[in-house]
Amino acid sequence: MDALTIHEAAETTGWSPRMLRYIERVGLLDAPRSDGGYRLYGAGELQRLRTLRELLGDFDIGLGEMGFAQRLRTDADLRGAVDAWFEAEPERPEDVPERDWLRFEQQKHERLLAAAAQLT
Amino acid sequence: MDALTIHEAAETTGWSPRMLRYIERVGLLDAPRSDGGYRLYGAGELQRLRTLRELLGDFDIGLGEMGFAQRLRTDADLRGAVDAWFEAEPERPEDVPERDWLRFEQQKHERLLAAAAQLT
DNA sequence: CGAACCTTGACACAACCGTGGTAAGGTTGC
DNA sequence: GCAACCTTACCACGGTTGTGTCAAGGTTCG
DSSP, X not given: OOSBOHHHHHHHHSOOHHHHHHHHHXXXXXXXXXXXXXXXXXXXXXXXXHHHHHHHHHHTXXXXXXXXXXXXXXXXXXXXXXXXXXXOOTTOXXXXXXXXXXXXXXXXXXXXXXXXXXXX | OOSBOHHHHHHHHSOOHHHHHHHHHHTSOOOOBOTTSOBOXXXXXXXXXXHHHHHHHHHTOOXXXXXXXXXXXXXXXXXXXXXXXXXXXXXXXXXOOTTHHXXXXXXXXXXXXXXXXXXX
């Protein structure tokens, strides 16, 4: 029995069974199913559910926001459009050149490398 | 008079004056002010407001979601935590090592470079 | 100066989100 | 086989979001 049912998973993760189904509907975590269709939560799912709970509490965000974050990382068009909008400074109206967000990603990565170097 | 008042800006951007103030309150676009406190919209702001309108319509997202996107790009802690959560696969429960999201950023950048190379 | 604009703040309201409950029916396991 | 669990699908309901309007007062500019 290395897999818990939804009520058991609810007890050990702090979510309600209702919310576990809701989280699945939002697309954040799909539990595997038994032959009969029961959701089965393994160690990985439990861990993920607990950290999700922490995450939402620590930063005061909601499931909708996490769903949007997921859209941002799976939909490259959306991601590019959003990044382009934020990168466009209102000071320079002749901005927003096509595919400019790729250059932004590159610059951001350089900043990340610098941060990583300081961490070692 | 290269700056429009809020009602004029509203007409040329498709937003209502009410919404222009709301957008400002959400933190997405602050218009500069006159000495007396009037909001003044220049060409840059107008452009930005129009592209924001397109963006929300094209991808069916709301101002709250854009606000969250802004948090994601300004709050590195939040960004790291969210990325780490999505990176953790439920298959490997021994995952989520500290600062793992930096490696993910690196890998993502490599994918982006490959994509950029194909675009030239 | 005075008309026409702007400011913030409040009340309002439909739509959606997070969350609970309940009903009708299928699954599990002793 | 049957008690105890699960499934999906609804109704409900308080809180937030997006949006309008109105009031009381300050600003702009011909």
